[in-house]
Amino acid sequence: AAEQLSESDPQALSYGYQTDASKVDKSKYATYQAGQECANCSLYSGKAGAPSGGCVLFGAKEVAAHGWCSAYTNS
Template identity: 35%
Template sequence: MTPNSRRTFLFQLAAGAATLGLGRFALAEEAKPALDPNDAYAKAMGFVVNTADADAAKFPKHSTDQSCVNCQLYSGADGAELGPCSFFGGRQVPPTGWCRNHKPKGAPA
């Protein structure tokens, strides 16, 4: 390898590494909007902003100790007002919310 081509190779290697490092910022996903409780899909899943408001007649297995904050699908930070729910495509839900797809943390998926 001649010094000129070695220099070119090292420059291209450094440029490629920098591009890969910065690429993750370009592809970072923005936070999704809050889930509207009146959304047709949210209604179909029985979503409520407060777990105490869940319809006991429609969802007899619901209990008030079930809420988004203790669901496997919720990934909000502790103390956050809203957090993403993978069941609703990453849209933001309150930790006090509930839907019929509630999966307790630690339970088999």
């Protein structure tokens, strides 16, 4: 299985990545809107229904389908 991106990874920290989008610090990341998650971000390449998948930003490490980071882009 592919390595999962850790929230404590330095690059993940710089983007405020959370494996659970509902845990995003909304006071710090005001762009976050309910319903946004990796699975519906245009930088995500995971298969529909899979628990995790690739993200352009994080190379070989997979991000959580229900995760979020500050580079979220509407798809």
